[in-house]
Amino acid sequence: MAKNTANLSGEASSPLLFRHVSPGPGDSTLQFRLLHFREARKNVKGGPDILLGIEMLMIDSEGTVAQGFIGLNRRNQYEKELKRGMIYTLTNYYASNTKVMYHVADQMLVICISHASELRKVEEDIEAILTERFRIHSFADFEANCDLRGDLHDVVGHLKLVDGHPLHQRPVLCTKDDSASRKVMMHLQLKDGPVINVYLWDEAAENFRVKFDACADTPTVLLVTTVNPKRLGGKLCLSSMSSSRVFLDEEVDPTKEYLTWLTLNPGATSSVNPVEVVKAETLTISEIAAFIKREPAKVAYFDCIATIDDVKHGTEWYYIACKDCQTKLNRGPTTLLCPKYGNENATAVANYRVEMSVYDNEEQCTFIILGDVGKELTGRKATELIDTYAEENGGDGAELEVPLPQRFIDAIGQTKKFRIKVSPYNFTSTRLSLTATKIVSSAVLPPKNPPLNTPAGTEVEISDVATSSGGGTSATDDEKNAKRTKRSG
Numbered sequence: 001m002a003k004n005t006a007n008l009s010g011e012a013s014s015p016l017l018f019r020h021v022s023p024g025p026g027d028s029t030l031q032f033r034l035l036h037f038r039e040a041r042k043n044v045k046g047g048p049d050i051l052l053g054i055e056m057l058m059i060d061s062e063g064t065v066a067q068g069f070i071g072l073n074r075r076n077q078y079e080k081e082l083k084r085g086m087i088y089t090l091t092n093y094y095a096s097n098t099k100v101m102y103h104v105a106d107q108m109l110v111i112c113i114s115h116a117s118e119l120r121k122v123e124e125d126i127e128a129i130l131t132e133r134f135r136i137h138s139f140a141d142f143e144a145n146c147d148l149r150g151d152l153h154d155v156v157g158h159l160k161l162v163d164g165h166p167l168h169q170r171p172v173l174c175t176k177d178d179s180a181s182r183k184v185m186m187h188l189q190l191k192d193g194p195v196i197n198v199y200l201w202d203e204a205a206e207n208f209r210v211k212f213d214a215c216a217d218t219p220t221v222l223l224v225t226t227v228n229p230k231r232l233g234g235k236l237c238l239s240s241m242s243s244s245r246v247f248l249d250e251e252v253d254p255t256k257e258y259l260t261w262l263t264l265n266p267g268a269t270s271s272v273n274p275v276e277v278v279k280a281e282t283l284t285i286s287e288i289a290a291f292i293k294r295e296p297a298k299v300a301y302f303d304c305i306a307t308i309d310d311v312k313h314g315t316e317w318y319y320i321a322c323k324d325c326q327t328k329l330n331r332g333p334t335t336l337l338c339p340k341y342g343n344e345n346a347t348a349v350a351n352y353r354v355e356m357s358v359y360d361n362e363e364q365c366t367f368i369i370l371g372d373v374g375k376e377l378t379g380r381k382a383t384e385l386i387d388t389y390a391e392e393n394g395g396d397g398a399e400l401e402v403p404l405p406q407r408f409i410d411a412i413g414q415t416k417k418f419r420i421k422v423s424p425y426n427f428t429s430t431r432l433s434l435t436a437t438k439i440v441s442s443a444v445l446p447p448k449n450p451p452l453n454t455p456a457g458t459e460v461e462i463s464d465v466a467t468s469s470g471g472g473t474s475a476t477d478d479e480k481n482a483k484r485t486k487r488s489g
Helices: 072-081 139-144 178-182 202-214 253-264 285-294 372-378 382-393 406-410 424-428
Strands: 024-042 050-059 065-071 087-096 110-122 153-162 183-189 195-201 221-232 235-239 246-248 300-311 318-322 348-359 364-370 415-422 433-442
Touching: 024 065, 024 110, 050 072, 065 072, 072 110, 139 153, 139 221, 139 235, 153 195, 153 253, 183 202, 195 202, 195 221, 202 246, 221 253, 246 253, 285 300, 285 364, 285 415, 300 433, 348 372, 348 382, 364 372, 372 382, 372 406, 372 433
Parallel strands: 065 110, 195 235, 364 433
Antiparallel strands: 024 050, 024 087, 050 065, 087 110, 153 183, 153 221, 183 195, 221 235, 221 246, 300 348, 300 415, 318 348, 348 364, 415 433
16 A cells, blocks of 8 residues: 655655545654544443544644544553644554544544654644634535534524523523533524524533633624534434534634624624524424433423324313412312412312323323313313213212213324423333323324434333323323224324
8 A cells, every 4th residue: 555655746845735645554744733632432322431532633734624533542642742722743644544424524534643653742833724724504504414424514603592591681501410511402593594403412512501601791603513413303403513612702713703794784683582482393202202311300392293092091081270370289178278389278270181192103102181282172171071061960060070071082093283391200200201281283193204313322211101290190001002993193
């Protein structure tokens, strides 16, 4: 195999440019600025990550960016010498053409430190070598490359919401809870496209939180490197990778230029209504289950298209709630007590609580139908149905055992888009039930798609359960395995 022994311009003493590097061993000298380095790890399902070595991001005097790699057995030899922004020369290396799933540089070859390598720090700065170079792409480019697992490019835009909070509220992002650092979700407005969801994970999320809180003025512009465009519930999102870095406002040239553009286009920075921007994403049952497993316990809302398969019989389909807060009332000696506010003379009202088995193209689980969702299915309030039954059967609704309304039975086989609430209960339960808070619309199950890629180590288990609110009990194995009786929409 031919070695890289001289640059193609004929000047043997000049450093070889990245674009002239060919696969295999090379004894020419490379000169570059170290833009970034990080630990390279392999995710192992069900076990701890395996440390593979150190990945580097380098740029030469021509502005070409390349990836570098130092293996685990040479990590201790070189890691202490690495410093971001410094100039280095590298002689004797190996250029690997091993295919990489994700590319973060212009040069497709990975330049590896070998047993014969000599890495030296250049003490004087070389202005001809850029201190940063970004590969910023447009919304259209991200959409075209979605889910392809190819090149990872950079994105710049202005912030609309951070973890659901508008900027004028200036949220405090750093907390003592370590789990909160694993993820930040923001809504980023791009020049050429709609507001897009950007998810920062792990180190990228932690760095963003620290930088955001440290800014004297509320940050406006965000740049994230090497983001992965993927669809979540059919919606294009950008997700950070382990190689991602974050920059705000005045940190780098692209963010400065974007700030200047915002000054010339003040309408782009108008405040937004979180209710209008934070629209519930449509997820499958499996995707919601994966979210529950990998996210800290907090309240979230999603839309889910599912077909009603069966309605649980043999339990009360309503509960007696506080008229003001909808909390289930406790019965005292002579009055009903609201446990939420301690009101001993709470006004009682009947609220729906119906357990429905539902399914989509992948999984089956239980939806707990509460409040207005029951009204949307039956067309009437629970209290009205109870009063009607009492009048027809000559008694007091509080004393009669009111059967499940026929309208719930009639709903079997119907497909709806449900608004689902994920609450801390879902994070502590060993089984999955989801609370439906709204019927968004009638729907049809979408065509089957390949399963969504979930983070390594995530396992999804779906089964039926009744929620603890309202005093229900867990679904039995017989109900769990009951044969679906209707599947027509």
